[in-house]
Amino acid sequence: MTNKLNLNNLTKSEEDYLKALFQLLIEDNSTKVGNNQLADYLKVSPASTNNMIKKLKAKKYVVSEKYGKLELTEDGQSIAVRLIRKHRLWETFLYNYLNFSWDEVHEVAEQLEHIKSQKLINELDRFMECPTTDPHGEIIPNANGEYSIVPKITLSSLKEGDVCQLISVNDGSVQFLKYVSEIGLALSSEIKIMEIRDFDKSIKIKFNEAEETVTRKFADNVFVKIIPEL
Amino acid sequence: MTNKLNLNNLTKSEEDYLKALFQLLIEDNSTKVGNNQLADYLKVSPASTNNMIKKLKAKKYVVSEKYGKLELTEDGQSIAVRLIRKHRLWETFLYNYLNFSWDEVHEVAEQLEHIKSQKLINELDRFMECPTTDPHGEIIPNANGEYSIVPKITLSSLKEGDVCQLISVNDGSVQFLKYVSEIGLALSSEIKIMEIRDFDKSIKIKFNEAEETVTRKFADNVFVKIIPEL
DNA sequence: TAAAAAAGTTAGCTATGACTAACAAATTAA
DNA sequence: TTAATTTGTTAGTCATAGCTAACTTTTTTA
Numbered sequence: 001m002t003n004k005l006n007l008n009n010l011t012k013s014e015e016d017y018l019k020a021l022f023q024l025l026i027e028d029n030s031t032k033v034g035n036n037q038l039a040d041y042l043k044v045s046p047a048s049t050n051n052m053i054k055k056l057k058a059k060k061y062v063v064s065e066k067y068g069k070l071e072l073t074e075d076g077q078s079i080a081v082r083l084i085r086k087h088r089l090w091e092t093f094l095y096n097y098l099n100f101s102w103d104e105v106h107e108v109a110e111q112l113e114h115i116k117s118q119k120l121i122n123e124l125d126r127f128m129e130c131p132t133t134d135p136h137g138e139i140i141p142n143a144n145g146e147y148s149i150v151p152k153i154t155l156s157s158l159k160e161g162d163v164c165q166l167i168s169v170n171d172g173s174v175q176f177l178k179y180v181s182e183i184g185l186a187l188s189s190e191i192k193i194m195e196i197r198d199f200d201k202s203i204k205i206k207f208n209e210a211e212e213t214v215t216r217k218f219a220d221n222v223f224v225k226i227i228p229e230l
Numbered sequence: 231m232t233n234k235l236n237l238n239n240l241t242k243s244e245e246d247y248l249k250a251l252f253q254l255l256i257e258d259n260s261t262k263v264g265n266n267q268l269a270d271y272l273k274v275s276p277a278s279t280n281n282m283i284k285k286l287k288a289k290k291y292v293v294s295e296k297y298g299k300l301e302l303t304e305d306g307q308s309i310a311v312r313l314i315r316k317h318r319l320w321e322t323f324l325y326n327y328l329n330f331s332w333d334e335v336h337e338v339a340e341q342l343e344h345i346k347s348q349k350l351i352n353e354l355d356r357f358m359e360c361p362t363t364d365p366h367g368e369i370i371p372n373a374n375g376e377y378s379i380v381p382k383i384t385l386s387s388l389k390e391g392d393v394c395q396l397i398s399v400n401d402g403s404v405q406f407l408k409y410v411s412e413i414g415l416a417l418s419s420e421i422k423i424m425e426i427r428d429f430d431k432s433i434k435i436k437f438n439e440a441e442e443t444v445t446r447k448f449a450d451n452v453f454v455k456i457i458p459e460l
Numbered sequence: 461t462a463a464a465a466a467a468g469t470t471a472g473c474t475a476t477g478a479c480t481a482a483c484a485a486a487t488t489a490a
Numbered sequence: 491t492t493a494a495t496t497t498g499t500t501a502g503t504c505a506t507a508g509c510t511a512a513c514t515t516t517t518t519t520a
Contacts (some may be wrong), residue, residue, distance in 0.1 A: 045510075050469060051508085067469085112342075123328035281476095297499085393499085
């Protein structure tokens with residue numbers, strides 16, 4: 001009996017905190033996630049975070065020592081993965097069936113992911129014929145909460161001369177997504193690092209025969225797969 | 231400028247109260263809706279209702295004198311109709327595309343109707359090719375909030391010998407909906423009133439060549455259209 | 461290694477929206 | 491028409507979840 005977990009006893013806020021922790025801890029693969037970092041990520045005060053972490057520790061979804069780093073229990077992770085599954089399935093639905101654009105899906109999916117109905121999400125999955133990635137290129141966990149966490153390589157971590165393929169983009173900001181579309185980048189685009197300028201770490205990239213210079217901040221939000229040179 | 235109304239400033243609770251008021255006032259066409267009646271309908275205490283009514287009066291969605299009957303302003307009605315539109319469109323989606331049954335759709339639609347996105351609901355409408363009635367037979371208001379409020383005639387208001395057609399059913403209770411399905415009634419079923427028993431107001435009805443005796447309470451939740459006799 | 465900065469914690473406040481208990485007004489019935 | 495019942499209101503409490511301000515612990519750096 002792995003699944004005695006009751007997913008219906010969580011408030012929207014509790015869910016938001018668990019999902020945020022998962023994204024910082026597991027998806028971003030951080031060594032240490034602290035209280036203030038989480039507060040920053042969720043755009044709330046450190047006091048609020050501290051408060052919520054206490055509650056989540058009492059419910060055994062989070063473990064941490066006083067003044068120590070935050071960690072998710074298995075149950076905590078399980079809840080977070082289910083939320084991510086819901087979020088990404090809804091994004092896919094909005095994008096593929098309801099004419100939403102790349103940058104519009106996130107905000108609405110943030111609301112839809114909190115709808116409590118196991119049947120709803122499983123049927124939505126079936127209706128869409130079990131998609132494996134969302135519109136931003138992120139992998140959708142399956143109904144058992146299993147999914148391969150591909151270590152994320154950012155465009156900013158590459159060196160001059162590297163060639164890579166765009167895998168996914170951070171969907172946290174509408175402005176960013178609009179910019180990505182505008183310069184003509186799309187999922188699977190092949191990108192070559194032409195030059196990295198030392199003084200501001202801005203990067204000159206080449207794709208589809210076009211060249212663009214992007215900032216370090218931009219490159220931090222673009223996830224890629226390196227294409228080994230022949 | 232009819233629509234200066236900001237639909238995004240309302241809490242889930244405020245929306246629930248406005249919708250409940252609309253259903254009691256307009257759809258059930260009551261002469262007087264009072265505080266306790268509303269509390270009853272929403273299954274909260276009269277104190278809670280009183281409190282919320284104060285807030286909705288301050289926001290100009292509700293008008294009432296002290297100790298007087300509750301009424302919705304035009305803005306209040308407008309918000310309620312939009313919620314009903316959302317509720318019924320989601321019910322239709324769940325029923326037609328996601329294999330939900332008659333009695334399963336209501337609970338999930340109660341959650342989905344609070345999702346804030348104009349685009350979402352308009353695209354969902356387009357995707358389903360603008361359905362006009364939901365799975366329970368209720369009319370879906372259009373994007374402008376217009377819809378014909380058909381005066382509801384309950385099965386219980388008919389007299390012996392009358393013949394009618396099932397138009398819609400009250401979707402408030404899962405048990406009721408299951409019972410309706412089990413005895414074989416469906417939307418559009420033709421029903422004849424065979425006998426009304428005086429002592430308990432139970433009604434013997436005939437449909438699809440079958441006969442059933444139903445209680446007054448049952449008949450109160452079934453809405454019909456009288457078929458004029460030839 | 462001591463001072464400064466950053467990170468984490470606590471206390472106490474706010475708003476929302478439930479609740480109960482007590483009370484007041486209005487309606488119904490004797 | 492007075493008494494009983496129903497209906498409506500108010501006061502005060504609770505939980506959730508946010509906040510600021512003050513404080514403590516840890517980490518950094520000078």
